[in-house]
Amino acid sequence: MKRIGLLSDTHGYIDTLALKHLKECDEIWHAGDIGNMETVDKLTKIAPLIAVHGNIDGQEIRAIYPKHQRFLCESVDVWITHIGGYPKRYDTNVKPEIFENPPQLFISGHSHILKVVFDTDLNFLHINPGAAGIQGFHQVQTLVKFTIDQKNIKDLQVVEFGKKGRL
Template sequence: MASHRSPSTATRIGLISDTHNLVRPEALRYLDGCDAIIHAGDICNPDVLDALARISPLIAVRGNNDTGDWAASLPTHARLTIQQVTILVVHDIAELGCVPQHDGIRVVVSGHSHKPSIAERDGVLYVNPGSAGPRRFRLPVCAGTLTVEGAQVGATFDSLLT
């Protein structure tokens, strides 16, 4: 599969959440070519992380369904800076624990709800890539991307199933 990298200085970050022990081949194809991957929790099995880490460097947080010794080493929050953009990752947005715009955070990535969404409030981009795991109710099976170029950031999410 061809790389998704453009010749610009943009960094493409794959976003995935709520896999619940299911690594769909469609998700692996979607994330192929990303510079890094963020998993926003509810992984449920370390094999999921192993599969994603074979594609790109991986940042993952623990979700409410991530239990056991393997999950104890995962943080509940992760903060990273890509180019000039600081990203905070948390599974459940209700457990944010800070006021992002006051802490220099430009993007908050979360999961938990299984509902994909992108919203900007007070200069902070809130992104939930939805669930890439087993279908829940009539919600779509999705993953997303962040594209960072300098201090600029954009987000998308896409259905993994047609």
């Protein structure tokens, strides 16, 4: 059983409240637009990090983190990418593989809009954790925590840690 902390779109800023919530996790997953290596360092001090690069990430991050991560967590097939779209509106970035070989859990970022949606056509859970940073149009910084226990994804929790940029 693994407790996962999922975030995206930090854009080089990681809130101390986010770090506090992530300390409860066995792994941290980042769905791109990390922003800088300082953010990577802060996250990896807490737990192992699985991440993808996003469209704003520079060469240093792109050299370490790929465009897509597809892996097994427990017995769940997971696919993380930054720009993935949503059910019925997947980005060309993930077509046609998402239709030919759908994962059980599909994670993307980019939109800064928190969504948890079950794709009934392809039979998998899609999560976009919103944006944990302070850059962008979103008003509230968010992340998602959940547990993967063998084949089960459970105990999903949305964490809102205040209006962005508060002091």
